Amino acid sequence: MTLKDRHGAFISLTDTPGELAVKDNICVQGFMCTASSKLLENYEPPYTATAVQKLQKQGLTVMGKTSCDEFACGSTGTHTSLANPRNPLDEKRVPGGSSSGSAIAVKDGLVRYAIGSDTGGSVRCPATFCQIVGYRPSYGQISRYGLMDMCMSFDTIGTLTRNVDDAIYLITGMSGKDDKDLTTMNSVDVKETPGLAGKRLVAFRQILESCDPGIREKFNEATEKAKLHVDVIDFPEIHKSIPTYYMIVFAEFASAMQRFDGKFFGKNRELLGQEVKRRILLGTFISQKENKDKWYTQAINARKWFQQKFEAMFAKYDFVINPTMPSPAPLVGEITDPITEYSMDLGTIFPSLMMGPSISLPYQGMGIQLTGKRFSDSALLYSARDLEGAL
Amino acid sequence: MDIPELCRIKLTDEEQERLEAEMKQILDWAGEIGVPEAKPTAFEAIVPRGDRARKSAYDIRFPKTKDGKIVI
Structure with a gap:
């Protein structure tokens, strides 16, 4: 088995050894950038993403581009015809998505560091299923220049590593203002801060109840083991976060895909996979004048409502804690309908709506997720390092 | 124009039915x-929804000094 074929981690590889794997929707000069889509099979970008440039300046070498769900659309990691990603822990199971290849490459020890994109859980979900650390930074912490848009108001570049220290190393290297991405901020340097001691934690009853009993049991065991005091509160509206998120994603994704207008790329849209087609069609439908108010406008209001709700909650608590995914990794082919797949994201979507940082730590086959308010990245990373040590 | 045509996506009958x-x-x-x-x-509380784009464009074209005079 060649390195490229190993659990379907890579779309393209160099011959020279390197420490960094990059998801195939992030541009790196000298590598194809296909977003795991046949539509872009021959696309070689003429520039490198700012985040990758910063890591290269830090001395890291890009070893290859990793497979993902096509255009980052999916939670299983298997929505692509360019690779065959499988979970390194159990090849009958999915690796999780959309940053599947990046998680596999780190878990298999092919690279020490990997980066991916996280829109609604695309780093934290595969990190959980492959049992590594996945970090989604605050929106605006890391430049998205050179990342192919999936949903530009949620997209972030995140990390997949074996431990929190490696995540801190990557996030420190990539953070900061970039004139090419106006959403990035100046004062976001990651600095060592006091850790988990004295931090106030909260969990949402409705997310805990949506998990498999085995996952809930392990979550309780982990919080006891780490001696955490967690307030469990009711948040019945949290279930509405899924359609809120997806309606915005569909609309923005359909808009982003218009650039593939057939002039250079996008002539054969029949080559697109089912999930991508579905999102383009749905996004176009709900963006039409006559349909907009029923879904899209409501979702925009709901996002604002969620943000206000979380802002009030973070006056009382430092972090939200919950199981990252509600169940173990599904078997390949087990999930056949989109709503079941979207519903898996309940635990990972709310950090995206509130634009905050979120980290998933591996614990006995499941993921423990900590989420903080926007730009609390330093506090969250150093608290997660403490929690990692306690688990 | 139907949605797939608008999106320049050709679907087989079977695909269309399923999607x-x-x-x-x-x-x-x-x-x-x-x-x-x-x-x-x-x-949003200061500027009503319908007026938002017009107000900001107007303010950019005709910035005001602190005493409210328009600078030309």
Whole structure:
């Protein structure tokens, strides 16, 4: 088995050894950038993403581009015809998505560091299923220049590593203002801060109840083991976060895909996979004048409502804690309908709506997720390092 | 123009039938999102929705000094 074929981690590889794997929707000069889509099979970008440039300046070498769900659309990691990603822990199971290849490459020890994109859980979900650390930074912490848009108001570049220290190393290297991405901020340097001691934690009853009993049991065991005091509160509206998120994603994704207008790329849209087609069609439908108010406008209001709700909650608590995914990794082919797949994201979507940082730590086959308010990245990373040590 | 044509996506009959059924299912599932109305932001509270673009464009073209005089 060649390195490229190993659990379907890579779309393209160099011959020279390197420490960094990059998801195939992030541009790196000298590598194809296909977003795991046949539509872009021959696309070689003429520039490198700012985040990758910063890591290269830090001395890291890009070893290859990793497979993902096509255009980052999916939670299983298997929505692509360019690779065959499988979970390194159990090849009958999915690796999780959309940053599947990046998680596999780190878990298999092919690279020490990997980066991916996280829109609604695309780093934290595969990190959980492959049992590594996945970090989604605050929106605006890391430049998205050179990342192919999936949903530009949620997209972030995140990390997949074996431990929190490696995540801190990557996030420190990539953070900061970039004139090419106006959403990035100046004062976001990651600095060592006091850790988990004295931090106030909260969990949402409705997310805990949506998990498999085995996952809930392990979550309780982990919080006891780490001696955490967690307030469990009711948040019945949290279930509405899924359609809120997806309606915005569909609309923005359909808009982003218009650039593939057939002039250079996008002539054969029949080559697109089912999930991508579905999102383009749905996004176009709900963006039409006559349909907009029923879904899209409501979702925009709901996002604002969620943000206000979380802002009030973070006056009382430092972090939200919950199981990252509600169940173990599904078997390949087990999930056949989109709503079941979207519903898996309940635990990972709310950090995206509130634009905050979120980290998933591996614990006995499941993921423990900590989420903080926007730009609390330093506090969250150093608290997660403490929690990692306690688990 | 129908949606697939608008998106320049050609579908087989079988594909169209399946995608239409799935899309209907997803839109029904999303249904009425139904969370309360969010509070207006400070900007939205000052400038009514319909006036927002006009006001900001006007303010850029005709900036005012502190005493309210328009600078030409």
